[in-house]
Amino acid sequence: MKNIRNFCIIAHIDHGKSTLADRLLEKTNTLNQREMQSQVLDDMDLEREKGITIKSHAIQMEYTARDGQRYTLNLIDTPGHVDFSYEVSRAIASCEGALLVVDATQGIQAQTISNLYLAVGHDLEIIPVLNKIDMDSAMIDEVKDQVIDLIGCREEDILLASGKTGLGVEEVLEAIVNRIPAPTGDESAPLQALIFDSVFNPFRGIIAYFRVFNGTLRKGDHVKFFNTGSEYDADEIGVLKLKMQPRQEIRAGDVGYICSGIKTSSDVKVGDTITSVTNPAKEAIAGFEDVKPMVFAGVYPVEADQYEDLRASLEKLQLNDASLTFEPESSLALGFGFRCGFLGLLHMEIIQERLYREFDMDVITTVPNVSYRITTTQGDVVEVHNPSGLPEVTKIDKIEEPYILAQIITKSEFLGNVIKLCIDKRGVMKNQTFITQDRVEVNFDMPLSEIVFDFYDKLKSISKGYASFDYHRTGFQPSKLVKLDILLNGEPVDALSSLTYTxxxxxxxxxxxxxxxxxxPRQQFDIAIQAAVGAKIIARETVKAVRKDVTAKCYGGDISRKRKLLEKQKKGKKRMRQIGNVEVPQSAFLAVLKMD
Structure with missing residues (x-):
C-alpha cells in the first residue's frame, strides 16, 4: 500500500488539466502511441466539441520513480466549470492529494479558489503547478506570488510545467510520489469501499467505480450496498486503465470497478459504501452530501407515448451524472413529463444534448426557473418549483427567493462594467479586494434567478473573457415577485409562464x-399573443392570418357580391378559431432563454 498514490487535478475551466493529464499518461507509458490522442480522458464527443470536461474520469498509471521503486498512481480527472462542482467534490473525497493547476497566462480565477477550498476541507495535500509556461504571455513571477498568497506555500514548492510541450512533467510525477501521502487503511479490516461514479453498460448492466478505504475485495465475494441494502456477487472486479482490466482482488487504498449484473439503477447510489455480507463494516464512509439542484426545468417527450422511454433514459443518465434529479409532473400544454433539477444552465444544456445523442430522445424543455419558498396566510410554508404550482394571490403572505454569494475575479479595468451588471441584476455589493495591482475580487449578494439566464455570457463579454465567476447558496430572502402568464388566443400556456421581479x-x-x-407560424386565423399579470394584460402582439384572396374570381359587378364572399370567409375563420389550436414550436421555448 505504501506505493499507491491517489490524486486528482483541480483547476479553473480551460487552464489545461486534460492536456496535463495526457502528458502524465505519456510519461508513465500507460498508453502506446497508437492509443494516444489529445484530451484522451475526455471520451465523450460532446466534451471534445466544447473543449470542456463534463465527467470525472479515473485511470491508473504505473511509474518507476528516481529512487527505483515502482508506484501505482490513480488519477481522477475533474471538470472545471462551476456547474459540475459536484463531480469535483466526489473526486476529492476519493483522494489524498491534488494538483492545483493554474494557467500562467491568466492567473488565479474564481473556480480555482472554490475547488481549492473543497480540497483543503478534505485535508488533501496540495501541489501547486503553473501550466502553460511556454507561452509568450506567461506571467510566471506574478502568478507565483498569487499562489503563495492563496495557499501560503514556499516559492520552491511551486512546479513549472507545460502540458503542451511536456516540460516539467517529470518533476510533477516526482512531486506526486514524494509529497502526497500513501493511503491509510487496514487490508484485514471489514471491507469499506466508496462508490464515486457509475456507468450503464447495455450488455453488462451497471458498473460502479469505487475506492477501497479498508479491507480487500476479491472476485466472487458476496457484497452489499450500505444505503440501499441490496446484495450482489462481485462477478468481475478490476482496475481502470484506458480499458478495464480484470484482477482477482483489490486491496485497501486502490481504485477499481465492479460488475455484478445490476439491472435496477436505484440500487447504485453514488457516495454509497460497498461492504461484504459475511463480515460487514459497522458504518458507511462519511463525508458525502446530497446534491442541491439550483435550476429547475420541465423535460417533456415530443411524442406522448415516449414517456416511459424518457424515464428509463433519465435513470440511466442519472447513474453517470449523480447531480441530476427528476420527478414526474404534467402540463396542460405538453402532457406528461419530468421536473428535472440541474446545477446550472450549462448542465441543463449538456443533459438535453446527452439525452439526444446517447438515448435518441427528442425532448422539449420548458423555461428554467429556481425554487421559491411561499408562506401562505395560514402560516404554511411551501416550496414551489413551478409557476403553475403557485397558490392564489389572495392566499400568499410572502414570497422568498433563493440568494447566492457571487464571487467575481476580474481585471481592474473592467471593474465598473462588472459592478454595473451585478447591480442591474439586483445585486448588493458586499466587498472588494485587490488581489494584485490589476486584479480585483468582488463579492455580491444576488438573487439566484437573475444569474440563471444569461449572466455568465454577459459577464464574459463585458470583461473580454477575463472575468471568472463562482457562487454558492446563502439561503432565502423575501422578494416582490409576480407571476407572468403568456396567453395565446386567451388560453394560458403554462410552459411559458414565469415568476419575475415586479x-x-x-x-x-x-x-x-x-x-x-x-x-x-402564421395560421388561417389571427393569433393574439398576450402577457398578463393576474387579470391585467400588460403587452400584446398579433400574428396576422394567412389570407386567401376570395374576391379574385369576382371581377366587376356589384359591391354586395364581394361583401357576400368576404362575410362567408369571415364566418369560416371564426369557426376555425374556435376549433383550431396553435402549435408552439420548440424554438419558442428555447428563445425565452436567449432573450436579451
Whole structure:
C-alpha cells in the first residue's frame, strides 16, 4: 500500500488539466502511441466539441520513480466549470492529494479558489503547478506570488510545467510520489469501499467505480450496498486503465470497478459504501452530501407515448451524472413529463444534448426557473418549483427567493462594467479586494434567478473573457415577485409562464410577446399573443392570418357580391378559431432563454 498514490487535478475551466493529464499518461507509458490522442480522458464527443470536461474520469498509471521503486498512481480527472462542482467534490473525497493547476497566462480565477477550498476541507495535500509556461504571455513571477498568497506555500514548492510541450512533467510525477501521502487503511479490516461514479453498460448492466478505504475485495465475494441494502456477487472486479482490466482482488487504498449484473439503477447510489455480507463494516464512509439542484426545468417527450422511454433514459443518465434529479409532473400544454433539477444552465444544456445523442430522445424543455419558498396566510410554508404550482394571490403572505454569494475575479479595468451588471441584476455589493495591482475580487449578494439566464455570457463579454465567476447558496430572502402568464388566443400556456421581479415584469412580458410573434407560424386565423399579470394584460402582439384572396374570381359587378364572399370567409375563420389550436414550436421555448 505504501506505493499507491491517489490524486486528482483541480483547476479553473480551460487552464489545461486534460492536456496535463495526457502528458502524465505519456510519461508513465500507460498508453502506446497508437492509443494516444489529445484530451484522451475526455471520451465523450460532446466534451471534445466544447473543449470542456463534463465527467470525472479515473485511470491508473504505473511509474518507476528516481529512487527505483515502482508506484501505482490513480488519477481522477475533474471538470472545471462551476456547474459540475459536484463531480469535483466526489473526486476529492476519493483522494489524498491534488494538483492545483493554474494557467500562467491568466492567473488565479474564481473556480480555482472554490475547488481549492473543497480540497483543503478534505485535508488533501496540495501541489501547486503553473501550466502553460511556454507561452509568450506567461506571467510566471506574478502568478507565483498569487499562489503563495492563496495557499501560503514556499516559492520552491511551486512546479513549472507545460502540458503542451511536456516540460516539467517529470518533476510533477516526482512531486506526486514524494509529497502526497500513501493511503491509510487496514487490508484485514471489514471491507469499506466508496462508490464515486457509475456507468450503464447495455450488455453488462451497471458498473460502479469505487475506492477501497479498508479491507480487500476479491472476485466472487458476496457484497452489499450500505444505503440501499441490496446484495450482489462481485462477478468481475478490476482496475481502470484506458480499458478495464480484470484482477482477482483489490486491496485497501486502490481504485477499481465492479460488475455484478445490476439491472435496477436505484440500487447504485453514488457516495454509497460497498461492504461484504459475511463480515460487514459497522458504518458507511462519511463525508458525502446530497446534491442541491439550483435550476429547475420541465423535460417533456415530443411524442406522448415516449414517456416511459424518457424515464428509463433519465435513470440511466442519472447513474453517470449523480447531480441530476427528476420527478414526474404534467402540463396542460405538453402532457406528461419530468421536473428535472440541474446545477446550472450549462448542465441543463449538456443533459438535453446527452439525452439526444446517447438515448435518441427528442425532448422539449420548458423555461428554467429556481425554487421559491411561499408562506401562505395560514402560516404554511411551501416550496414551489413551478409557476403553475403557485397558490392564489389572495392566499400568499410572502414570497422568498433563493440568494447566492457571487464571487467575481476580474481585471481592474473592467471593474465598473462588472459592478454595473451585478447591480442591474439586483445585486448588493458586499466587498472588494485587490488581489494584485490589476486584479480585483468582488463579492455580491444576488438573487439566484437573475444569474440563471444569461449572466455568465454577459459577464464574459463585458470583461473580454477575463472575468471568472463562482457562487454558492446563502439561503432565502423575501422578494416582490409576480407571476407572468403568456396567453395565446386567451388560453394560458403554462410552459411559458414565469415568476419575475415586479419592476421587470412589463419589459419581460413585452419582449416575450415580440419574440413569440416572430416564432409562431402564421395560421388561417389571427393569433393574439398576450402577457398578463393576474387579470391585467400588460403587452400584446398579433400574428396576422394567412389570407386567401376570395374576391379574385369576382371581377366587376356589384359591391354586395364581394361583401357576400368576404362575410362567408369571415364566418369560416371564426369557426376555425374556435376549433383550431396553435402549435408552439420548440424554438419558442428555447428563445425565452436567449432573450436579451
Amino acid at each position: 419592476d421587470h415584469a412589463y419589459d419581460f412580458g413585452r419582449k416575450m410577446c415580440e419574440k413569440l410573434k416572430e416564432l409562431i
